[in-house]
Amino acid sequence: MSQQSAFSSPGFDFSNSVRNNFLQEKGMPLPKATSTGTTIVGCLFKDGIILGADTRATEGEIIADKNCEKIHYITESIRCCGAGTAADTEFTTATISSNMELHSLSTGRKPRVVTVMTMLKQYLFQYQGHIGAALVLGGVDSTGPHLFTIHPHGSTDKLPYVTMGSGSLAAMAVFESSWKPNMERSDALALVSAAVSAGIFNDLGSGSNVDACIITATQTEMLRNFVKPNERVEKERHYTFRRGTTAWKSENIRDLIVNEDITLVGATGDAMDTS
Amino acid sequence: MATADGGAYSYSLTVFSPSGKLVQIEHALAAVSQGTTSLGIKASNGIVIATEKKSSSILIDDSMIEKVAVVCPNIGIVYSGMGPDFRVLIARARKSAQAYWKIYGEYPPTKVLTQEIATVMQKATQSGGVRPFGVSLLVAGWDTNRGPSLYQVDPSGSFWAWKASAIGKNMVNAKTFLEKRYNDDISLEDAIHTALLTLKEGFEGQMTEKTIEIGVVTVPTLEELEAGKIGGETGRPKPTFRKLSEEEVRDYLAL
Helix, strand or coil, rough: CHHHHHHCCCCCCCCHHHHHHHHHHCCCCCCCEEECCCCCCEECCCCCEEEEEEECCEEEEEEEEECCCCCCEECCCEEEEEEEHHHHHHHHHHHHHHHHHHHHHHHHHCCCCCHHHHHHHHHHHHCCCCCEEEEEEEEEEECCCEEEECCCCCEEEEEEEEEEECHHHHHHHHHHHCCCCCCHHHHHHHHHHHHHHHHHHHHHCCCCCEEEEEEEECCEEECCCCCCCCCCCCCCCCCCCCCCCCCCCCCCCCCCCCCCCCCCCCCCCCCCCCC | CCCCCCCHHHHHCCCCCCCCCCCHHHHHHHHHHHCCCCEEEEEEEEEEEEECCCCCCCCHHHHHHHEEEEEEEEEEEEEEECHHHHHHHHHHHHHHHHHHHHHHHCCCCCHHHHEEEHHHHHCCCCCCCCCCCCCCEEEEEEEECCCCEEECCCCCCCCEEEEEEEEEHHHHHHHHHHHHHHHCCCCCCHHHHHHHHHHHCCCCCCCCCCCCEEEEEEEEHCCCCCHCEEECCCCCCCCEEEEEEHHHHHHHHHH
């Protein structure tokens, strides 16, 4: 019997790890995965949940994306912020979003946040922490608003306000000083904005803009680039060169198109045959 | 050996009869013709699919019966024939739609999904130890490539597109009725009307909002298309297929 192909065997393939360790010892480090250094937050307010995130994606010390989207769609009234390895958060949330749609069609019911949480934690635990996804999951369902954090190894916490990512300490400091239960929408939005901004300005792994998402029982509002505190300023001077700065002695203009012959191709003339 | 009902050639699916037929598939079609009537009509701005929800006894809780099913936000399916076979096919169709979404980031066009389901049904006509699916399906959906389209899939796995079609018990009469009443510019409202009238033709018993199911495909407006997805880049598009609620069906019946 032939060996099982790499595309169908379950779990991760660690057969290169010996070679990689050897190379690392000899001075060639592993390439850095794109990470969302990140500040992601979530908080409960009077009418539901507000999620917030920064928009910087890093690849080691370099910024890979200055305006990436970290608030992922799970279902209409459930969203998930992702910190950690960017590919892991993207694919994990997309997979669970797809499975939730199947689940909802099969049960004939609106999806619940706990179902998403259970699916995510069981998936992450199965991979024993190798999938580097730290998530803030929030949404409103038939049982009310819920907010969870999910760590890469699969542990979860249910809390009224949460922060994750490298900027989580800065953001949590803001939450701990100002969060109160049953806040109004505008107060809660300002708080989330302040928390993410604290991460943006005090953590190198977070930066650029603030994204926010307000989820209530009746609607979900996605505020992409809600605050843009890092817009590039217009330069004070003009650095273009004046025409004539470089002297020239002679001019020769040649047409790239020497001769053009147009022949129509195809049985039906111009139009594509879509029958 | 070559008797009218196929004789010795009718018991094995994987054997052709001398006249070139797979008699098991003919029998499957007979099973479909025993099922309740379903029909679909393609209008200029949408599609309507409808079916009778006939229970074998008044004691059955018919609120649990689902004959018009949503596969993904832009495609819905109705059937005639064996309910359990339909249930299995719908589960497959839903999984197939999600698999397509995971690769392409959009839901499958109607034709692509129909082809997938038809392939599943065909596999059951060329394998050992299985029987063909005893259902015919009417698949209605909208996509950016072809707009609204209506397909019929048979137990053999063959499918083809229709402007209007009927399957099940009363299909012959229903199709004749549709041929007379159909024109290419029929509007969705008129199509729903015509569908109800066609169903009424062969209906045994009272036709109320509890004994029929209707599903509707609407064409999204330009604004809706440009608005993009719910929830940004990774979200889902607004649904174009939906089942009519009992109140809506009652209003249409009252007209």
